[in-house]
Amino acid sequence: MPVSTKAFAAQSATTPLAPFSIDRRDPGPKDVAIDILFCGVCHSDLHTVRGEWEGTLFPCVPGHEIVGRVSAVGNDVTKFAVGDIAGVGCMVGSCGHCPSCNEGEEQYCETTGFVGTYNGPDPVLGGHTLGGYSDHIVVDEGFVLKVGHDEADLAAVAPLLCAGITTYSPLKHWKVGPGQKVGIVGLGGLGHMGVKIAAAMGAEVYVFSTSPGKREDAKRLGATDLIVSKDADAMAEHAGSFDFILNTVAAPHDLDPFLVLLKRDGTMTLVGVPDAPHKSPSVGIMVFGRKSIAGSLIGGIAETQEMLDFCKEHGLTSDIEMIDIQEIETAYERMVKSDVKYRFVIDMASLKAA
Ligand code: NAP
Numbered sequence: 616m617p618v619s620t621k622a623f624a625a626q627s628a629t630t631p632l633a634p635f636s637i638d639r640r641d642p643g644p645k646d647v648a649i650d651i652l653f654c655g656v657c658h659s660d661l662h663t664v665r666g667e668w669e670g671t672l673f674p675c676v677p678g679h680e681i682v683g684r685v686s687a688v689g690n691d692v693t694k695f696a697v698g699d700i701a702g703v704g705c706m707v708g709s710c711g712h713c714p715s716c717n718e719g720e721e722q723y724c725e726t727t728g729f730v731g732t733y734n735g736p737d738p739v740l741g742g743h744t745l746g747g748y749s750d751h752i753v754v755d756e757g758f759v760l761k762v763g764h765d766e767a768d769l770a771a772v773a774p775l776l777c778a779g780i781t782t783y784s785p786l787k788h789w790k791v792g793p794g795q796k797v798g799i800v801g802l803g804g805l806g807h808m809g810v811k812i813a814a815a816m817g818a819e820v821y822v823f824s825t826s827p828g829k830r831e832d833a834k835r836l837g838a839t840d841l842i843v844s845k846d847a848d849a850m851a852e853h854a855g856s857f858d859f860i861l862n863t864v865a866a867p868h869d870l871d872p873f874l875v876l877l878k879r880d881g882t883m884t885l886v887g888v889p890d891a892p893h894k895s896p897s898v899g900i901m902v903f904g905r906k907s908i909a910g911s912l913i914g915g916i917a918e919t920q921e922m923l924d925f926c927k928e929h930g931l932t933s934d935i936e937m938i939d940i941q942e943i944e945t946a947y948e949r950m951v952k953s954d955v956k957y958r959f960v961i962d963m964a965s966l967k968a969a
């Protein structure tokens with residue numbers, strides 16, 4: 616018998632999120648049931664709920680930066696027990712047997728695609744999956760993460776489940792480390808985690824931002840300096856000097872000024888997914904320097920666990936502003952204006968009280 620759970624949902628791309636009752640499945644043998652304590656607010660939530668990407672299924676309950684306490688486990692669950700603190704990120708399933716799944720890169724599942732924590736096909740109840748802006752969630756243990764941080768830090772751990780892994784994975788894949796000069800474009804939710812993680816990996820980090828007022832924060836987070844990306848003179852000082860650039864910007868923009876800053880053989884990896892295309896980048900800049908533009912999608916489950924453990928070891932969490940779920944639309948408006956320091960996290964106690 617499915618269990619009714621409180622949530623906040625949008626009924627269409629133009630209606631605000633509002634209280635809504637959803638069903639969660641009874642835990643099956645391999646399932647972990649989690650009472651959600653905190654859920655981070657990712658720009659992907661906003662893109663999805665407002666229909667900025669094609670294919671949003673309504674009612675839509677966003678949220679894929681989930682931390683909570685295990686309330687029940689199925690008979691075959693071995694990694695979790697009632698009372699444990701657990702995390703759920705962007706995925707709750709994948710085919711489990713294609714080459715990508717076999718290599719622990721479930722986010723690139725080649726047969727069915729990964730099952731999103733929201734807006735994916737629900738394999739058990741039918742319909743589509745509903746995310747973490749809710750009281751409770753039931754997830755296959757293969758997609759549940761162990762959280763080792765102190766309980767006092769749990770709200771600030773939630774954003775690691777998407778913003779953390781989405782920056783850790785490409786920084787690791789492109790072997791960022793000591794002796795390298797690394798740029799992070801956009802100081803938002805993803806960007807601020809990118810700064811912290813790249814600095815912890817030993818790189819020299821610069822932030823590229825449209826917001827000059829974020830300079831002191833950039834330095835506090837671990838960057839050497841913030842370069843205002845619209846200041847052509849400041850940008851020119853760094854021409855040809857970056858080993859790697861991670862671009863987290865959520866809006867279409869000109870990529871060429873950043874390609875110019877790469878060294879020969881340098882790569883700029885895009886993780887932002889704007890609702891409209893970027894201007895076509897200059898082939899000449901890439902050819903005359905063997906430069907690459909790449910993309911990267913979240914990270915696999917094993918790598919997400921590795922990232923959580925890395926962050927715990929290095930004392931890293933997200934810089935957050937806690938909100939009640941009733942404030943979600945205001946939080947979205949601020950996110951659109953790049954006014955986030957640096958991740959909104961919903962205190963799910965506010966939903967229980969609603
Ligand atoms: P966010 O918190 O809103 O941060 C984005 C930042 O980009 C802003 O704070 C701002 O930083 C900068 N920015 C915004 N508009 C800009 C513009 N017009 N020109 C230049 N810079 C601009 O968003 P987020 O949650 O970090 O997500 C960023 C993007 O990554 C979204 O598109 C999201 O959907 C995507 N995403 C991708 C993955 C993946 O797996 N690839 C995972 C999660 C999210 P400054 O003020 O410093 O300029």
Ligand code: ZN
Nearest residue numbers: 657659777778
């Ligand atoms: Zn996300």
